[in-house]
Amino acid sequence: MEKFLLVAAEEKGISPDIDELKQLARTAGGVCVGEKIFKLKRINPAYYIGRGQAEEVAKFCEELNAKTVIFDFDLKPNQTRNLEGIIPAKIIDRTRLILDIFSRHAHSEDGKNQVELAQLEYLLPRLTGKGIFLMQQVGGIGVRGPGEKKLEYDRRRIEKRISVLKRKLKDLAKRRQIQRRRRLKSKIPIVAICGYTNAGKTTLFNALTKAQATAQDKLFQTLEPLTRKAKIFDKEVIFVDTVGFIKNLPPQLINAFHSTLEEIAPAGIVLVVLDISDPLWLLHREVVLKTLAELGFDKIPKIFVANKCDKLPQNFVIKNEKNFVYISALKKEGIEMLKSRIYEEIFEK
Numbered sequence: 001m002e003k004f005l006l007v008a009a010e011e012k013g014i015s016p017d018i019d020e021l022k023q024l025a026r027t028a029g030g031v032c033v034g035e036k037i038f039k040l041k042r043i044n045p046a047y048y049i050g051r052g053q054a055e056e057v058a059k060f061c062e063e064l065n066a067k068t069v070i071f072d073f074d075l076k077p078n079q080t081r082n083l084e085g086i087i088p089a090k091i092i093d094r095t096r097l098i099l100d101i102f103s104r105h106a107h108s109e110d111g112k113n114q115v116e117l118a119q120l121e122y123l124l125p126r127l128t129g130k131g132i133f134l135m136q137q138v139g140g141i142g143v144r145g146p147g148e149k150k151l152e153y154d155r156r157r158i159e160k161r162i163s164v165l166k167r168k169l170k171d172l173a174k175r176r177q178i179q180r181r182r183r184l185k186s187k188i189p190i191v192a193i194c195g196y197t198n199a200g201k202t203t204l205f206n207a208l209t210k211a212q213a214t215a216q217d218k219l220f221q222t223l224e225p226l227t228r229k230a231k232i233f234d235k236e237v238i239f240v241d242t243v244g245f246i247k248n249l250p251p252q253l254i255n256a257f258h259s260t261l262e263e264i265a266p267a268g269i270v271l272v273v274l275d276i277s278d279p280l281w282l283l284h285r286e287v288v289l290k291t292l293a294e295l296g297f298d299k300i301p302k303i304f305v306a307n308k309c310d311k312l313p314q315n316f317v318i319k320n321e322k323n324f325v326y327i328s329a330l331k332k333e334g335i336e337m338l339k340s341r342i343y344e345e346i347f348e349k
Helices: 018-027 051-064 077-084 094-105 109-126 148-185 201-209 251-256 258-264 281-294 335-347
Strands: 002-011 030-040 068-071 090-092 190-195 226-232 235-241 269-275 302-307 324-326
Touching: 002 018, 002 051, 018 030, 018 068, 018 094, 030 051, 068 094, 077 090, 077 109, 090 094, 094 109, 094 251, 109 148, 109 251, 148 258, 190 201, 190 258, 190 281, 201 226, 201 235, 201 269, 201 302, 201 335, 226 335, 235 335, 269 281, 269 335, 302 335, 324 335
Parallel strands: 002 030, 002 068, 068 090, 190 235, 190 269, 269 302, 302 324
Antiparallel strands: 226 235
16 A cells, blocks of 8 residues: 655644544555644745745655655645655645545546546646646546647647536536436425535435445545435435535535536435534534535525434433434434434425
């Protein structure tokens, strides 16, 4: 496995979530051999962190024999180039890391196209006379080589591919729109399942619909929306499982997956799944609600599903929080109570 050194920054007194960064690195197929957290008073335009701090990372890298350094923030192209001049390792920022994970988990043609589009939009401003800062999953798009002609050739080639992908995704979005119209015509209520990545959405989806979708303890396991019809007591309901959210989700991914996330739009109710055993669940809920608001779905009624309650003491209840249902999707505990709440929200109001 590739050895990663993790670098995060404490800015304005806000501590970074280094555990989430480790989990992202593991999901990308690497092993963490060390971590550095720097306190930043201001962002250095040349390196993001200070030059002295970059030299400290370089020394740490050599000591640990780390071949890759992952930064828990987004780097501008010039910052990446400057850091590469000091640190003897591959430099990866947060966006590039998440794009790498998405590319590993994209299986359908739609998912692969969406991820490739996001990768190319990330790469385009990083074209230089020395070639492209190529990501592992985007091999074959441009060959390294100096010269303005080669640079312009690479740029045109990527721009052309972006146009092709956008056209394909537009066609797929139209197809999804037709499918959504059919579902609306059937007048069967739609329930969307949303949540922070790895909160247990797909496990809950399987428990509610008796589906057998792949659910693993990994970030971004689900990229394509899953749709199943199921019965809530005597009534039919359509459940939609969506891609997981994460803080600082790269804008390229939000744009690329917009048509996928539009599956939430016709929902009569949204189940916001929270890993209640995670100490940062409040922050995760805030991220999910903020993303839904940015997408224009904040007006849809919500039920907060406190998942993984089996990891907490019995009779655990969140004080001063209403509209919560406590479950363990894995052990199928509390599922009937959740069904009752869904039934009540959709059919009895």
